[in-house]
Amino acid sequence: MPTFSNSIAPADYLILAGFFGLMLVIGFYFAGRMRDLGDYFSGGRRVPWWLAGTSYYMSSFSAFAFVAYSALAYEHGWVAVTLYWVSVPAALVSVALVAARWRRAATTSPVEFLEERYGRFMRQSLAWLGIPVKIIDDGLKLFAIGLLVSTGLGIRHPHALAWGILGSGLIMLLYTLMGGLWAVLVTDFIQFLVMIAAVLVLFPLALSRVGGLGAFVDGSPDGFFRLTSAEFGPGYIVAFLFIMIFSYSTQWQLVQRFYIVPRDADARRVGYLVAALNLVTPPLFFAPAMMARQFLPGVDDPANIYALLCRELLPVGMTGLIVAAMFAATMSMLSSDYNAVAAVLTNDIYRRLIAPAASGRVLVRVGRLTTLIAGLLSLAVAFMIVASEGESGLFDRMVSLFSLFLPPIAIPMLAGLLTRRVSNAGAVLGLAAGILVGLAAYIIRTTLAAPPDADPATFTAAQRLAALLRGNQVMTALTASTALLGLGVGSWLRPDPAAQRARTDAFFTRLTEPEPAAPPPAATGPADFSPLPFIALVTAALGALLLLVVLLFVSLEQGLPSLFVGAGMLLLGLVLWMLDRRKEKNRHALP
Structure with a gap:
């Protein structure tokens, strides 16, 4: 087995730079396609369910999962997976109770329906209360990203934390501000692919290090695979379930994914996809931390276990990719929050109270301004924590x-x-x-x-x-x-x-x-195009970048896993492109 470097190499920094560059390209691509408030904040309500569902999943995920749940898995075992699996019934409850209702109740923002349902006071109250709560939460997430920069990349500069917060915060803010919800959705999908690719490499490397599945099970402490523990028993899990149901059914950035799709059935498919992903991915994410008990025993601070795993196991190129995946998880949450907060500021405060007759173009400009305000306020909160x-x-x-x-x-x-x-x-x-x-x-x-x-x-x-x-x-x-x-x-x-x-x-x-049998009338603007070819191009470009960097800067022995991942992403991009061409050909063939 080759010996990999346990530090961040220049090739990894190139991968990170390329990843962030592609996120900005996505924002620029959609910048000129935002014609009105519906395009900017709800994608014209023509978003494919698979794209909305993937974005919902990424918007509910963050670097916190890599850090906190992995630390829990390292210390307590399978109970970390059990706790994350609580999100599966929470997602199914949201499908059964509110998915279709959210699609019908909301159009541009998640609080606009409250005026019709309750009255103007409740709409304004929840808007003004929800905005600072979201901004504080986003400041905490930015702080978490800054910690990843300063510790995960091994940067020794005394102001590394502050610069990490500023750099990543501005990149997220820029592509969200320019491209609106479509940019958020497409970047979420690309970030999902990056995260899955990185974890699919880490899992077999960790399993190989412990000597296979049998050795992993035999070498684990007693009770390591129990569903619950003394600290996290059934009562704790039930209470956590109710918290997750509230979150999955009412959080602005999550329920937004229910009302941007064209039909009720699509809204339910969004929830089913989220439930399926939350069922399948936690073992892949957290099992490597459980395996680390055998080859990285006695870690002083289990919160660092994922970073230690990456340094111990990952080859050059893949280290940069998994750091990008950690960024991606939190970036998805933040960009979704920025868009949802800006939707409330623009639709429920500016248009409702200040300029009811504002044109679509004016509202898009106001939407970009409110996105900027939300992002800068979140940065201010993060810097308060640093200070x-x-x-x-x-x-x-x-x-x-x-x-x-x-x-x-x-x-x-x-x-x-x-x-x-x-x-x-x-x-x-x-x-x-x-x-x-x-x-x-x-x-x-x-x-x-x-x-x-x-x-x-x-x-x-x-x-x-x-x-x-x-x-x-x-x-x-x-x-x-x-x-x-x-x-x-x-x-x-x-x-x-x-x-x-x-x-x-x-x-x-x-x-x-009952929902009309006929589909809704065709939309204009970016809603009447398929995002698949652009997703295919960005995916292929990211794979090509990984291949190029590894071939130029890394030996074949060290870079072989990264080459496989790069080739896989390049091939996936080509397959997605061919699927879109085939779909387009069939559409034109219809009478």
Whole structure:
């Protein structure tokens, strides 16, 4: 077996540079094709289901999965896969409950339906509350990417973290700003291919290092393949399932994939594809970390296990590709978030409150401006975290504050799609009560907490309450139950007036009436073209780049796995191109 370099080589940097360059090419390609708000934020609602589904999957994935779940797999074994598999029933629940309803309820942004369902106040409230939550979340993701740059690439510069955040953040912002949703979708698909290619190389290399499947099973600790553990038991998994259902059914960047496809059946196919990918990919992603227990024992910080695996096993060229894959995972989430936040800013705030008669071209320009604003604010949050290097608690406080807002925002949205029994007053009370109780609990747990070295047996009643509220699961349950109680009490005490009930009835009629048998009328702009040939060209170009770099800079023995991957991507690009040509030929042959 050849010995691979355990550091980042110049060839790997060339692969990374080429990868980022192709992402920008995609943005430039779609920049001139955005004619109106529908093109920029919903792809003209003609996006193929397989492209929307792959983008949904990538938008729910991030470098966090590589780091946190791999660390969990290294320490606890198969339970990491079990926890990720929770997303499978969550995706199926979203298909059963809301996929088709989202496609009918929303057109350009995920909160526009709230005005028809509840009233103007709820639409504006969830828009103004959701935007800062998303921006804080995106700042945390940018910080994670910066850590990958500064540690994964082995850069020693004192400002490597800040430069990594700035560089990757600006690249994502640029292609999202230029090409709108189509650029996000196509880059997501390319990034998916890169991530899968890199992991498919790492898995067999790790399996070979431990001596095969039998040796892997025999050499693992007792209980390493159990579905649960003492720390992550059935109760934890059930609670996590409810959190994932909320996320998969209401997160702006995810549900956007339901309403950009042409038909209800396509929206359901999006969810089924996500469920299938979430079932198949976790063992491939996290099994190498489990195998590392045998050839990389005693790692001090398991959060570094994926980076250590790459340095230990991957050949030159593939190291750059898997670092690109880690970038890709988080870049997909961020670019989707930028587009979704900009959709709300443009459609639900600018067009609704400032310029209702704005033309399509003006709205596209405003959409680009709001994308820029969302991206720059996220960068500012990330730099705030960098500046707080002496305050390790800031990161945790921001994560906790973000978790407080999810249930109170998600529950009224979900209820608005599922039942006509919830009134506008009930939605407002549920939203307000959930947020206020969550903030009160957060203040209690931060101001009344006992000193870190205090004996729990000596805690006062207030300190015991603060300790209980430290668990994010408890906080999530508290805010969710309060929001649900507010929905019920408010709807009972103050039902909607007759005019609002009539609008609600019309809204649910639109959600539930049979779909027309004929397909929707043809769209204009970028929605009436197939993205497949462009995807084929970019895929082939990435494969050709990998082949060229390895042939020029790496010995054949070291570069053989990378050559196979490059050839595979080049061949896949050619196959996709031929499939599109065949489809186009058949379409023209029809009378």
